[in-house]
Amino acid sequence: MTLREAVLKALKEKNGDWISGETLSNHLNVSRTTIWKQVKTLLDAGYVIDSSPKKGYRITTPADLLSPNEVLPGLQTKLFGQNNFIYYQETDSTNKRARALAAEGYPEGTIVVAEKQIEGKGRRGRSWYSPIRQGIYLSLIIRPIIPLKQISRVSLLAAVAVSEALEEELNLTPQIKWPNDILINNRKIAGILSEAVTDTDSIEYIVIGIGLNINNPPEEFPDDFRTPPTSALGETQTPGSRINLLRRLLLSFENHYALLQRGDFTHTLEKAKSLSLVIGKEVRLDEKNIIISGLAFDIDDNGFLLVKDQSGTIHTVMSGEISVLPRPPIK
Amino acid sequence: MTLREAVLKALKEKNGDWISGETLSNHLNVSRTTIWKQVKTLLDAGYVIDSSPKKGYRITTPADLLSPNEVLPGLQTKLFGQNNFIYYQETDSTNKRARALAAEGYPEGTIVVAEKQIEGKGRRGRSWYSPIRQGIYLSLIIRPIIPLKQISRVSLLAAVAVSEALEEELNLTPQIKWPNDILINNRKIAGILSEAVTDTDSIEYIVIGIGLNINNPPEEFPDDFRTPPTSALGETQTPGSRINLLRRLLLSFENHYALLQRGDFTHTLEKAKSLSLVIGKEVRLDEKNIIISGLAFDIDDNGFLLVKDQSGTIHTVMSGEISVLPRPPIK
Numbered sequence: 012m013t014l015r016e017a018v019l020k021a022l023k024e025k026n027g028d029w030i031s032g033e034t035l036s037n038h039l040n041v042s043r044t045t046i047w048k049q050v051k052t053l054l055d056a057g058y059v060i061d062s063s064p065k066k067g068y069r070i071t072t073p074a075d076l077l078s079p080n081e082v083l084p085g086l087q088t089k090l091f092g093q094n095n096f097i098y099y100q101e102t103d104s105t106n107k108r109a110r111a112l113a114a115e116g117y118p119e120g121t122i123v124v125a126e127k128q129i130e131g132k133g134r135r136g137r138s139w140y141s142p143i144r145q146g147i148y149l150s151l152i153i154r155p156i157i158p159l160k161q162i163s164r165v166s167l168l169a170a171v172a173v174s175e176a177l178e179e180e181l182n183l184t185p186q187i188k189w190p191n192d193i194l195i196n197n198r199k200i201a202g203i204l205s206e207a208v209t210d211t212d213s214i215e216y217i218v219i220g221i222g223l224n225i226n227n228p229p230e231e232f233p234d235d236f237r238t239p240p241t242s243a244l245g246e247t248q249t250p251g252s253r254i255n256l257l258r259r260l261l262l263s264f265e266n267h268y269a270l271l272q273r274g275d276f277t278h279t280l281e282k283a284k285s286l287s288l289v290i291g292k293e294v295r296l297d298e299k300n301i302i303i304s305g306l307a308f309d310i311d312d313n314g315f316l317l318v319k320d321q322s323g324t325i326h327t328v329m330s331g332e333i334s335v336l337p338r339p340p341i342k
Numbered sequence: 343m344t345l346r347e348a349v350l351k352a353l354k355e356k357n358g359d360w361i362s363g364e365t366l367s368n369h370l371n372v373s374r375t376t377i378w379k380q381v382k383t384l385l386d387a388g389y390v391i392d393s394s395p396k397k398g399y400r401i402t403t404p405a406d407l408l409s410p411n412e413v414l415p416g417l418q419t420k421l422f423g424q425n426n427f428i429y430y431q432e433t434d435s436t437n438k439r440a441r442a443l444a445a446e447g448y449p450e451g452t453i454v455v456a457e458k459q460i461e462g463k464g465r466r467g468r469s470w471y472s473p474i475r476q477g478i479y480l481s482l483i484i485r486p487i488i489p490l491k492q493i494s495r496v497s498l499l500a501a502v503a504v505s506e507a508l509e510e511e512l513n514l515t516p517q518i519k520w521p522n523d524i525l526i527n528n529r530k531i532a533g534i535l536s537e538a539v540t541d542t543d544s545i546e547y548i549v550i551g552i553g554l555n556i557n558n559p560p561e562e563f564p565d566d567f568r569t570p571p572t573s574a575l576g577e578t579q580t581p582g583s584r585i586n587l588l589r590r591l592l593l594s595f596e597n598h599y600a601l602l603q604r605g606d607f608t609h610t611l612e613k614a615k616s617l618s619l620v621i622g623k624e625v626r627l628d629e630k631n632i633i634i635s636g637l638a639f640d641i642d643d644n645g646f647l648l649v650k651d652q653s654g655t656i657h658t659v660m661s662g663e664i665s666v667l668p669r670p671p672i673k
Contacts, residue, residue, distance in 0.1 A: 210537045
């Protein structure tokens with residue numbers, strides 16, 4: 012353990028209470044000036060530490076940074092995040108960074124994590140609200156060897172991985188609004204933006220961006236959402252561990268992805284269907300002058316939504332934004 | 343007209359014959375040293391000019407460089423090549439350059455042209471043979487506002503544009519081997535590599551790379567082709583004007599593309615079908631463990647190939663490499 016790590020450990024063990032510089036100095040057998048220098052490097056690394064001439068130091072919750080130092084020790088993946096874990100205290104957009112890295116040749120399994128995004132990207136050119144240390148802002152690079160036709164499987168897979176992490180880590184009950192929004196009680200908690208580089212025959216790489224609201228106080232969300240989003244904090248009234256969630260999410264993603272690469276999508280698809288908010292609902296799709304409305308009755312093996320309209324015609328929907336319609340009155 | 347242009351014009355008017363430095367000097371009313379300086383800038387620009395102390399200068403055919411100076415005067419497009427015409431005497435790959443430009447935000451209509459490619463790219467990681475000044479090595483940037491589902495229309499459109507240029511400019515009879523190889527008498531004369539950047543909902547940009555063999559002497563093709571390719575020279579026994587072909591190709595592409603953007607694919611699809619080498623043939627598709635063989639009987643509105651197998655099942659083929667099978671004996 013480095014001296015810096017020892018200082019951090021001692022601060023964390025106080026759980027937000029003060030510890031004096033003198034105590035630290037005696038405990039670690041170094042001068043108080045040396046302690047202060049170590050605290051300064053922790054501040055530079057993004058830890059929020061208060062200092063007071065009388066009381067000493069205290070680390071403010073949430074102390075959990077998403078840095079490799081914090082995340083890697085308990086990370087059970089084989090590939091994702093293990094070799095290429097790019098971490099920013101602040102960046103424009105993790106997807107933008109990951110796309111640049113993928114274009115440079117960074118391998119599958121590379122992840123980009125930021126504590127804050129200045130220009131967090133959502134679908135359809137929208138932004139993703141990304142205040143510092145409240146959520147997980149993550150992008151993954153994959154280079155799947157699958158037929159181009161199966162590319163939509165990847166977005167659905169990411170939605171399943173995020174949902175499983177929320178279920179297993181926080182005991183929440185997420186639903187997937189096809190293709191890849193994650194909602195709790197009809198409020199969005201996570202969004203996914205997949206960006207792909209392809210040619211006529213194959214996929215070169217895909218960058219999957221995931222934005223997940225965790226410790227956002229619900230009252231702090233901006234007013235400009237059509238439906239107010241939610242966060243893990245908003246749902247459970249207790250702060251969640253971003254570190255544990257990130258580890259669980261990466262592991263779940265890796266497990267489903269290994270199946271996908273072997274051509275096995277059955278398990279992932281079953282899970283996606285069981286979490287689906289739209290299956291069995293009347294939906295409407297309004298997409299570049301093509302309007303489809305009808306019953307969303309299934310998701311097919313490619314990840315496409317099947318919608319049966321009033322005439323009985325079945326539409327295979329590859330992408331788009333779904334509105335769920337109120338159920339018609341029973342006759 | 344600049345002095346340099348005047349020198350070039352005088353050289354071209356001699357059609358490959360010599361013109362003395364003195365004649366040029368008198369004609370243009372400048373010193374012989376000045377003439378030599380202008381010739382040097384033309385050499386730097388890629389023109390092939392012989393000089394002899396006794397005979398003067400001569401410009402060697404083919405004098406037609408694909409530079410903006412040569413191409414733009416007769417180019418009838420409104421957009422393609424007009425505002426962003428990036429020209430290299432030599433580059434790694436025009437698609438690589440165009441992708442970098444597109445990622446930087448270069449607009450629709452940008453074209454990249456090279457006289458020679460060091461690492462010319464073909465489909466499936468293959469290379470494209472790109473010797474200096476023999477072919478057209480071109481990449482176009484487009485940013486189509488069309489549903490993701492229609493993305494395959496673009497490759498087919500490019501194949502139609504190349505075919506039309508060969509028909510109209512050189513009176514050749516090209517055929518399209520779905521999705522986008524162009525053959526003459528079963529030998530490949532042009533190939534297309536479309537590379538796309540997309541998200542779940544839309545297309546950000548597509549780079550369309552076109553390699554077209556024009557003045558390649560047939561005996562100079564490397565031996566490692568399974569089927570020997572051909573060139574315009576090989577088919578017509580006379581050198582073709584690369585400039586005229588490039589202009590025609592850009593215009594044809596622009597016309598079909600304008601229709602595509604308006605949602606009208608009918609005309610392009612009809613042309614693609616009429617040029618198709620595979621419709622009506624028994625074909626075999628061997629793609630990542632999926633083998634389909636049967637009668638290729640149509641191309642659908644998305645640009646997908648429809649293949650009916652022996653059991654009567656119809657397969658919609660999005661991408662892949664087709665082998666045309668010998669016709670079974672008539673029973």
